[in-house]
Amino acid sequence: MEHRPDRLLVELAAQGDGESFTELCRRYYGPMVAIGHAILGDRHLAEDAAQEAFAKAAVHLPRLRQSDQFGRWVAAICRNEARDLARTRRQPQTVDETATENAASSGGDETGEAVKAALSQLSPEAREVVFLRFYDGLSYEQISAVLGISEQAVNGRLRRAKKRLAEDLRRQGFGEVAL
């Protein structure tokens, strides 16, 4: 089951195979939580958004015309879910405490705060690609499947985001960061 391509799993799931759908959820849970986290700034809310996205996907799966585009399709649903959640909870779009606790516990602190602030200044698209890359160490290929863009485009988007972060950090007094 784990080695089956998305296309096959989607086709089986669309014909009512629950196990195939569960495998798709397992496969895309990490990226969906990362996308939700980039928007909501909260790990738990991000998990809620990801799970809601899968629930919608379960109902609307027959509408998916290109079965190899499941990642991209469910990512779009997840973004909408996360934005809805952000609106209803009036949550500011920042990086959350859960994540920054990691920074603090590892001696992060001031640097962690600065990086967090810089991340908050990025555009949603740039923040999303940074989260996908660093949340769970996704490969360019996996990010490309979720965003529906080429690996080169992922690389370009990530580079621009990091450049922007470096500029921001320099402005905050981390003078040596130059990309």
Add this chain to the structure above:
Amino acid sequence: MNERKDERWLDDQLRRVVNAGRPEFDAESWKGKHRTEYEVLLSRRGQPIQSGRRVVVAWWIARLAIAAVVFLAVVLFIPGSPPAHGPERSAGLVADSAAEMMTMRSLRMAYEEGGFDGLDRQLQNTLDEFGPRSSSVSLRELF
């Protein structure tokens, strides 16, 4: 600090700030929480094929229909005379005449031998052999 070191430093910082631990999908909990949606998914078991595949099947039916029309045109409107030499048989033919090539039995045989590709070959062979080059093909050859 050089650019490479800076990039590594930034990557480390991002990993520390962004990485909140690998999220694991708890299938059972999700199924319990979204029972209705999951049941909608399960309820599709045994239903006819989905729209995308339906389009593919419709496309094949259209191809079969076109091939049948071409075949009928050949049979009905083109007078034949006995050829000097019999038509050369292509590799992979599963029927002896054009009429037989288009019977359900031979189409099924072609499909069983090679799936849709086999069926396509069969239709293509029929068209190649009895398609519109006609004057050299007689009714006798066709049947």
